[in-house]
Amino acid sequence: MSLLSLLDVDFSIGGPLLLEHVSLTVEAGERIALIGRNGAGKSTLMRLVAGELKPDDGEVRVAGGVRIARLEQEVPAGASGSVFDVVAEGLGELGTWLADFHRISHAAEFDAEAMTAVQARLDAAGGWDADRRVAETLERLGLDGEAVFARLSGGMKRRVLLARALVSAPDVLLLDEPTNHLDIEAIDWLEGFLKGWQGSLVFITHDRRFLRALATRIVEIDRGRLTSWPGDWANYQRRREERLNAEAQENARFDKLLAQEEVWIRQGIKARRTRDEGRVRRLEAMRVERRARREQTGNVRMDLAQGEASGKKVVEAKEVTLGFGERILVRDFTAKIMRGDRIGLIGPNGSGKTTLLKGLLGDLAPLAGEIVQGSNLQIAYFDQYRATLREDWNALDNVSEGREFVEVGGRRKHVLGYLQDFLFTPERARAPITRLSGGERNRLLLAKLFAQPSNLLVMDEPTNDLDVETLELLEELLGEYPGTLLLVSHDRDFLDNVVTSTLVMEGGGRVGEYVGGYSDWLRQRPAADPGPPAATRAEPAAPPAAAPAPAARKLSYKDARELEALPARIEALEARMAELTAQMNEPAFYQRDGAAIAAHSAEVAALQADLDAAYARWEALERPA
Incomplete structure (x- = not known):
């Protein structure tokens, strides 16, 4: 049964149409992965489906009684109060009354008059069923309704916002990059939860393993048009390549014919008068068609500025303990990192990955033990928070830093031309950095990083906000990088495709060392080990409904x-x-x-x-x- 349809929809934000003659139908029980290049219009399409935007032309048709909820990409700045309050917001005005009832009933001083008023509103609106629905949703997602939302980790806030979307019992759930800023355990939990959810799902993700696990259909936005594919990622890639090749051949045939016709028309007025006037009209139509053609967005072209070779031994840690005072995050860690190693760091948010990185790089002194760095290190650092980008500079200034040329891949390039390799037009390169999207900022940070000569590359969550094509190119580049790589990532496929060994934060300050990537670690870890233990910022698995609550720990x-x-x-x-x-x-x-x-x-x-x-x-x- 069709739940909603987009019928010949056009939408623009100035300039060419972002979405052109778009038609899409969402059926009951479908899980649709929406893919496309950064800026192709994926989030815009979601907002059209959610009714937050109106099309310039065409129609968005929703079947009677169908409820739609959207989990946005970023945590809303205005979300506050208890977890119960935030989740209840998903019920609209009724949720506001429930939140009032909840606050009054838990207040230190009971306000009988206010309680009577809110109870009357809830009785009239049948609000007690909604109250039970909030409680069931909190239990289902393993959330404490009394917790203060502002004090939760980023990943746990995302889970609360998912609960807010689910509490309205939507028929269609829209998820925009739901895995961003989640650790691997949280991503696994979300993947399992959504597999068991009975509604229809439309989601945007750069996580290919997440996509393969969930999608029953892949819908691609390319140059304003939609194409639909079965939910088989490998088949999609193969068929898409075939389609692009066929399109390139047809365009080449068309362009050759157009060139021939242009030669004919330039033969002069006399020749045109003696020939078929229909041919002139066909040429005019061909010119119009050629001008209207939308070329495929080019791929990012990446090269790394290579530094001199480092010493054979890059970093050696001997019985190292890192932390703050008596609070230990890394204990008795011993490892030797050699030139050319590609090491991934795995663990829940807050488990100490950043602390370990800073210790290895010499930015944090160990509480015990010794860290010795090798000779001739040139370190380039990718910061997931983009703190190395200056907001008062444009993209050009951030990369050039006063230079006119950069040396990358053994070649000297003008900075403006180098930025075009990262899909920045001259106008975009000179625009204020505040106008750049998340994906553009990540591409800019990569451009800045790769223009810096290095032999030790440190990357902290480089995959957020990048489209799949750029991700795959980044994988290829890192595979060819002759230096040493330290990589923190929650993208399981990215880890598998890039690293040759992993350091896993195993809790209690323990750091385990394993050969291979994420999947290799899964096979090597002890059988009783369910995965990296949940730190406070990680999301615990939702408890079974019938499981008894664990006994509270007795603290001194x-x-x-x-x-x-x-x-x-x-x-x-x-x-x-x-x-x-x-x-x-x-x-x-x-x-x-x-x-x-x-x-x-x-x-x-x-x-x-x-x-x-x-x-x-x-x-x-x-x-x-």
Whole structure:
């Protein structure tokens, strides 16, 4: 049964149509993966389906009684209150009354008059069924309704927003990059949950394994048009290549014929008068058709600026302990990283991956043990928070830093031409960086990184917001990189395709070392090991409905007070981190002397270590006995 249809829809945001004569039908029980290049219009199409945008032409038709809910890509800035409050918002005004009832009933001082008023509204609207639905949704997703939303990790906030979307019992659920900023355990949980969900699903993702596991159909947006494919990723890639080849051949045939006709028309007025006037009209039509053709967006062309060879030994760690005071994130870690190694770091958010990286790079001194770096290291760092991009500079300035040319791949390139390799038009390269999308910012950060000579490449979540084609090109480039690679990623396919060994945060400060990528680690880990243990920022698996609640852990008075104070401490640390990051983005920051900039960077590193330690301690205190 068709739940909704787009009928010959056009939509533009100035300039050429972003979506042109688009038609799409969503059937009951379908799971549709929406794919396409960055900027192709995927999120726009979702917003049209959700009714948040109106088409310029055509019609979006929704069957009677069909409910649609959308999980947006970013956490809304205005979301606040308890988890119960945020989830209840999915019910509209009725949810607001439920949230009021919930707050009044849990308040320290009972307000009888307010309670009577809100109960009357709920009685009249049949709100108690909705209250039960909120409670069931919270239980189903393993959420604590009393928790403060603002104090949750990014991944847990995404789970709460999923609950808010689900509480309205939608027939169609729209998910925009649901795996962004989730760790591997959380992605596995979400994948399993959605497989068991009975409604229809339309989702955008760059995670190919997530796509292969869920999609029953693949819908591609390319140059404003939609094409539909069965949910088989390998078949889609093969058939798409065949289609593009056929299109290229047809365009070449057309262009050759057009060139011949242009030669004929240039033979002169006399020749045209003595020939078929219909041919002139056909030529005019061909010119119109050629002007209307929309060329396929080019692929990113990536080259790395190679540094000198490093020493054979890049980094050696001997019995290293890292953390903050008595809060240990890495304990007794010993490893030797050699030139050419490609190492992936796996673990839940907050488990200490960043702390381990900073220790290996010399940005964080160990509490015990020794870290020795090899000779002649040239380090290039990809920061998932894009803190290395200056907001007061445009894309061109961020890469050039005053230079006119860059050396990449053994060739000297003009900076503007180099940026065109990363799909930045001259106009886009000179536009304020604040106007760039998430995908464009990631491409810009890659351009900046690859223009920097290096022999040790450190990449922290480089795949967020990149389209699949760019991801695959990045994989190829990293495969050919002659230096050493340290990679933090939650993209399972990316890890499998790039790294040759993995370091896994196994909890309690333990770091396990395994040969191969993510899938290899799955085969090698101990049979009883269910995966990387959940740190506070990771999402625990949703408990079975019939499972008894675990017994509360009995804490000492001192530990109980510490646990009570930790959320406020974490909030203060994160606020200070945001403040320091904002200062780094101010134009005046880089006008300071070198010592002040170094001190600022040292404070950021120490603050990150404090945050990791605080999250680890919170997880340890909250873990059931």
